[in-house]
Amino acid sequence: MSLTSALSSAMSGIRAASRGSEVVSGNIANANTAGYVRRTLSISSESGGGAVGVRINGVTRHVDQQIINDRRIAGAETGYRSETTAALTHIENLIGTPDTPGSLAARISDFEQSLITASSRPDAAERLTAAVFAAKDLTKSVNSVAQGIQDARSQADHSIDTQVKRLNDALQGVETLNAHIVASNSSGADVAALQDQRQQLIDEISEMVPLRTIPRDRGAVSLYSTGGAILLEGQAVEVGFDAAHLVTPYESLEDGTLSGLTLNGVSVNTSSTNGRLHGGTLGAQFEIRDEIAPNAQMQIDALARDLIERFEDSTVDPTLAVGDAGLFTDADNPLDPASEVGLANRLSLNTLVDPDQGGETWRIRDGLGAAAPGDAGDATLLIALTDVLDATRPQASGSFGSSSLNLAGVVASMSSQVGIERLREDQQLSFASAQFSELRQIELADGVDTDVEIQNLIILEQAYAANARVISTVDEMFDTLLRI
16 A cells, blocks of 8 residues: 555545544434434445545434334324323313212202201201202302313314414424425435434424325425325425314304314314324314213203203192293203203203392292292102102213113213223323333434443544554655655
8 A cells, every 4th residue: 555545544534533423422412302313424445446545425314214103103192092081081070079079969969968958947948048059059060060061172172273383383394304305415415413303393293193204205205194184295285273262062063163174275074083184182182172072061961951851840849830940940941952052051040049149049948930938837849859859760862871860870870971981091091101102212222322422432532543643654654755
């Protein structure tokens, strides 16, 4: 080997060692940086055209795309199950359990006990008042559950609006990074940092919508949802949504009063069965708004209907005429079976017996339609009210099956159904979380190991020193030759 060849080889070695040190230092510095992927310097021997030494081929990102794809899908499933589980837990807490003060079951028990207490001393005005206010507390409890359900729908609608904006921004970001990566690849520039940024954006998208990443020419990628919707193919789609801000029981996706999703202006299915973007946190919010909460609203409306029907029966209160409202009303009106939606929100105590609205508490003893107070010692109506509260009857609406239930049984059935759904979602969440955690660990196993990187840095320093020594030796030999 000639002296010039040795010098050239040593110089290329120093350049490779220097570049390798930069790569290793970057790995160490970003060991805990989210989205960072370990890099190594790709080198080969330079031997063509009479040149000798080390050729730098580029920087290699060490990433297993299949593991990342699987981890993203598992992460989307975890987010989806987490949101639906939280919604069902919220509804379950709204209904409460019999041992929870203020729960529906507790309010029914309190009302029943107050009627029994009043019937033992029907002449005691304070006992009649206590029974009336126990009935009013029951209506407020039903109202509170119904309002909590609608609040959950409003929150879901707001979350959809927020996520759609994030989704559009992230898709535009991926489109922009695609263009930069393609341009950088064409010019031979390092694209590792750009790829890291793109991976972070795709990870953000995959939390909202489970997706597949498809590689394209010159480093670009395309994004498709697992439901088959095109999110990015050259250009990012525009996801459309019109927020309602406040959702009422009377609004739904089916009747067009609530917005669905559009992709470039084309409506897409958002249901839990055939939704094109279902499976992540975005799909979960649609399921909460359009399926989970409306189903809970249907059940609480059915409970309100049963409560009204039980007490507006003239066989229970003979002072009621046909068409008169009973003890419990639809905003002080009798029940209209054709207007059951939102009934739980409108449920109220009859103003005739509500002292807060000018009513008289003796009517709970003598009848809502009574012209004047009756025998103060007559507990017949109070006993009838207690009996009808505990009477079993088939349910005219809701999904309670064909069994006959008393009012407490309706609440127990409703609570049980929500509890079973919540338990099933919780089990699915545990499975998805475990799968996500395992895939994440596999992904991290190929990440930056600082101990290994420090060892690599020591090797590169030794290579640098060795090449520097070659250059120094060649320099000394040149000096010797020039002195001859």
